Amino acid sequence: xRCGFPLALLFPRSRTxxxxxxxxxxxxxxxxxLLFLQVFGLSAVTALAALAIPYAGIFAKVYxxxxxxxxxxxxxxxxxxxxxxxxxxxxxLPLVWERLASYTRYRFECAxxxxxxxxxxxxPTLGFYLESAFREGRFGEAGALLWIFYLLIATLHWWGHxxxxxxxxxxxxxxxxxxxxxxxxxxxxxxxxxLWPAPLLAGDLTGLVAWVRDMPDLLPAIGxxxxxxxxxxVGSLVLAxxxxxxxxxxxxxxxxxxxGRLALVMVRSTPELMLAFVLLLLLGPSxxxxxxxxxxxxxxxxxxxxARHADGLTPGMPGLPASGRYAYELxxxxxxxxxxxxxxxxxxxxxxTALLGMLGVATLGFYIDSSFEYLMFDxxxxxxxxxxxxxxxxxAAARRFRxxxxxxxxxxxx
Amino acid sequence: xxxxxxxxxxxGHADRVVLPGLSLTLARGQQVALLGQSxxxxxxxxxxxxxxxxxxxxxxxxxxxxxxxLSVYHNVYMGRLERHGALANLLNLLRPNRxxxxxxxxxxxxxxxxxxxxxxxxxxxGGQRQRVAIARALYQQREIFLGDEPLASVDPHQALRLxxxxxxxxxxxxxxxxxxxxxxxxxxRVIGLRDGQVQLDAASRELTLADLDALYPDASTSAxxxxx
Numbered sequence: 001x002r003c004g005f006p007l008a009l010l011f012p013r014s015r016t017x018x019x020x021x022x023x024x025x026x027x028x029x030x031x032x033x034l035l036f037l038q039v040f041g042l043s044a045v046t047a048l049a050a051l052a053i054p055y056a057g058i059f060a061k062v063y064x065x066x067x068x069x070x071x072x073x074x075x076x077x078x079x080x081x082x083x084x085x086x087x088x089x090x091x092x093l094p095l096v097w098e099r100l101a102s103y104t105r106y107r108f109e110c111a112x113x114x115x116x117x118x119x120x121x122x123x124p125t126l127g128f129y130l131e132s133a134f135r136e137g138r139f140g141e142a143g144a145l146l147w148i149f150y151l152l153i154a155t156l157h158w159w160g161h162x163x164x165x166x167x168x169x170x171x172x173x174x175x176x177x178x179x180x181x182x183x184x185x186x187x188x189x190x191x192x193x194x195l196w197p198a199p200l201l202a203g204d205l206t207g208l209v210a211w212v213r214d215m216p217d218l219l220p221a222i223g224x225x226x227x228x229x230x231x232x233x234v235g236s237l238v239l240a241x242x243x244x245x246x247x248x249x250x251x252x253x254x255x256x257x258x259x260g261r262l263a264l265v266m267v268r269s270t271p272e273l274m275l276a277f278v279l280l281l282l283l284g285p286s287x288x289x290x291x292x293x294x295x296x297x298x299x300x301x302x303x304x305x306x307a308r309h310a311d312g313l314t315p316g317m318p319g320l321p322a323s324g325r326y327a328y329e330l331x332x333x334x335x336x337x338x339x340x341x342x343x344x345x346x347x348x349x350x351x352x353t354a355l356l357g358m359l360g361v362a363t364l365g366f367y368i369d370s371s372f373e374y375l376m377f378d379x380x381x382x383x384x385x386x387x388x389x390x391x392x393x394x395x396a397a398a399r400r401f402r403x404x405x406x407x408x409x410x411x412x413x414x
Numbered sequence: 415x416x417x418x419x420x421x422x423x424x425x426g427h428a429d430r431v432v433l434p435g436l437s438l439t440l441a442r443g444q445q446v447a448l449l450g451q452s453x454x455x456x457x458x459x460x461x462x463x464x465x466x467x468x469x470x471x472x473x474x475x476x477x478x479x480x481x482x483x484l485s486v487y488h489n490v491y492m493g494r495l496e497r498h499g500a501l502a503n504l505l506n507l508l509r510p511n512r513x514x515x516x517x518x519x520x521x522x523x524x525x526x527x528x529x530x531x532x533x534x535x536x537x538x539x540g541g542q543r544q545r546v547a548i549a550r551a552l553y554q555q556r557e558i559f560l561g562d563e564p565l566a567s568v569d570p571h572q573a574l575r576l577x578x579x580x581x582x583x584x585x586x587x588x589x590x591x592x593x594x595x596x597x598x599x600x601x602x603r604v605i606g607l608r609d610g611q612v613q614l615d616a617a618s619r620e621l622t623l624a625d626l627d628a629l630y631p632d633a634s635t636s637a638x639x640x641x642x
Contacts, residue, residue: 074480077480078495082495
């Protein structure tokens, strides 16, 4: 259970930096882990780097977006000649502090989930024991581990208290391990030689063509990835539409709301890969478990955010029956927001789709995983680059199609 | 002695001219009241004056420009942010500078904010925030005071006291306000704007309340209510 906290207050002012961040976060934590695994082995460095690198990209993007929304008035009221740093700490940072902090807390929860996932590639986190318990059919043990994980998330408030953070950080550094022996020559060989197609390094163009021809059939894989992502989005939409009243103050009584909220948070905090894995055991191998897992996880997450948004609304006509309140009062006002949230999630869903390939669904992720297994790092890198490109393209498309007039100011949607 | 002169200038924001062809002269040692309906161009004129007089003028904006999370002390301190280095400002955020604290404390006591120095601005009332904004402008210690409705959300007695305090420290001021009686009794000169034009520019002793009412197109229909 280890969470990397990157120092990521980068300001993507320049286009290159923005592109770099987009690239870095377009590749899922697990794939970063697979990449680092080859160099650093099963060690703390692999885990930390696999979490810290994509998170740095995500933090940079979201922090920059939050900072962009800083109210301008206090800064305009300052006398001229104030240096940049003073202006930032007095007239900008305090205004967005609360949002930055709440986003960081949310990301911490994501990092816990991701660190469980890292267990699936063999790093000794909770996920490792969970996966082996499931694989070996010790379901009682697996269930207990899952409950421990939920308990950790639920008690985050207490053990993740602000005062305890320095202590946790020091303890984390102490218990973290093992630290690997880094062999410089090996690292250099990996970066300069193993990652690149051999014909390219030899300057052999015809060999390169043959190398490309030896690739697994990419088009169906890309098609499957996109199809699964699209189906995942539709599934999330349907589920979110059905589930959000569970946690909203406009429906049910106190007990049902409490239960609904709990259920949504539980589904949301279960790692997608875990969900897909369990469903795979139940339903047999096909795309169905992957689709269900994607829809459940993202649907619950969006439903939770929409319920929170609904709680801020007051119905204009009190006394309508529940169906009327749902269909006439609340949904019409919430729907654009819901769609915008979904569009924000598109990038995340696609990233997760690739990931589900590790379970055998024939998406791009499947081929990446098998390339790593066959130690064909050049091919793996090439596929990773394609995945990243696809992610960036989908993100750009979702950005274009999302409803413009509703600002999604909740950073926890990303 | 002329302080600044607009000579047929077009004033406005990036894409929209609010005050076309404005001609106006301001002199040192004058207390100027700026009147006019909301949207008549008062704020535009004030920010143009601010831009011209930059290092001489203390500025109290209409939106206050306060930082809600920071304490009253830090908000007032921000008036002199440019006179300290970045490191000093950073340290002051962690632990208040003793000299600055004393200066701010006595200033706040004068404005009826005593005992509130450590309180975050987000937990103050509207009138208190207004006074913090004025305290910040006074703390700037500049020659000229520019205020965009600095007396808008305080009661009449307080408005009078605050205005006297401002004018005691600044021999020259340009203040936008809506209190007509104050404009006549406590200012040397009144500038009235209407529809982007200077409609009125005269010494205040030559004016009556009725002259000021002419700046407000709605006034004729509710003449009785305007002398308030």
